[in-house]
Amino acid sequence: MTPTHPFDKALELHHSDIRVGHFTGTTSPDYWNMVGPFGGTTAALALQAVLRHPDLLGAPIALTVNYAAALEAGAFDIQATAVRTNRSTQHWTVQITQAGASGAPHMTTTATVITAVRRETWGENDLPMPDVPRAEAVERITIGPSGVAWVGQYEMRPVSGSIPSKWDGSGHHSESRLWLRDAQPRALDFTSLAAMSDLFYPRVWLRRATPVPAGTVSITTYFHANAAQLAEVGTGYLLGSATGQQFSNGFFDQAAQLWSESGMLLATSNQIVYYKE
Numbered sequence: 001m002t003p004t005h006p007f008d009k010a011l012e013l014h015h016s017d018i019r020v021g022h023f024t025g026t027t028s029p030d031y032w033n034m035v036g037p038f039g040g041t042t043a044a045l046a047l048q049a050v051l052r053h054p055d056l057l058g059a060p061i062a063l064t065v066n067y068a069a070a071l072e073a074g075a076f077d078i079q080a081t082a083v084r085t086n087r088s089t090q091h092w093t094v095q096i097t098q099a100g101a102s103g104a105p106h107m108t109t110t111a112t113v114i115t116a117v118r119r120e121t122w123g124e125n126d127l128p129m130p131d132v133p134r135a136e137a138v139e140r141i142t143i144g145p146s147g148v149a150w151v152g153q154y155e156m157r158p159v160s161g162s163i164p165s166k167w168d169g170s171g172h173h174s175e176s177r178l179w180l181r182d183a184q185p186r187a188l189d190f191t192s193l194a195a196m197s198d199l200f201y202p203r204v205w206l207r208r209a210t211p212v213p214a215g216t217v218s219i220t221t222y223f224h225a226n227a228a229q230l231a232e233v234g235t236g237y238l239l240g241s242a243t244g245q246q247f248s249n250g251f252f253d254q255a256a257q258l259w260s261e262s263g264m265l266l267a268t269s270n271q272i273v274y275y276k277e
Helices: 006-010 039-051 149-153 190-196 203-208 227-233
Strands: 022-026 059-067 075-085 089-099 105-116 154-160 176-182 214-223 238-248 251-260 265-275
Touching: 006 039, 006 190, 039 059, 039 075, 039 089, 039 105, 039 190, 039 214, 059 190, 075 105, 149 154, 190 214, 190 227, 190 265, 203 238, 203 251, 203 265, 227 251, 227 265
Parallel strands: none
Antiparallel strands: 022 075, 059 105, 059 214, 075 089, 089 105, 154 176, 176 238, 214 265, 238 251, 251 265
């Protein structure tokens, strides 16, 4: 019997009998971050609830996740609701809650998902993959024990823009490029692509070379590939690129792109991140 991949364990949901689209789950220590689960896994959970819904139409084209509060270790509930179904698109809302000290549900995460039936049309990529060394030619980064378990679940090979080796305030740009994939081989799908879209450390750290507290408030990911194209990627590497755009008054936004090794643009994302002095 093949062991269950840690990511699939983290996304394990049980459809409850309370109402259609209501799921229960438990946080995974394998993808723990500093104060809660890795935000990419939380985004993947929101998407997973939609993909598991019996009324699903099509496949994901957009996912927006708003992190109202960190999930605490333990059980949680997810409600996925189809609020509008058209001929080709379906619009969803998702809510993740946990029981508070009084037993009343506390909202931790809200999300919207759009799924669609893709049709054959003309297409072109106006954002080609950067010319970088192949993954095998780039050294894999090794991060020792840090209390951030999720980092060990990914193989990362930075091409440029690694985490600063000296926190001396000398940063002058915010762009990173790296090859990445699951550390334990797992075929790419929409949920893992959603998680990998949030794989980049805060751009403010690179831009300032100063490790200020920072955390994602909201992230939107657009999916440009269909399921068959993701299956072609399999367990191969993705090339990721991320850049900060505006840093001001405690918030900044960063844009990211993910390509397959063959140069197909698989997903793009934008997120707004808070930072503190």
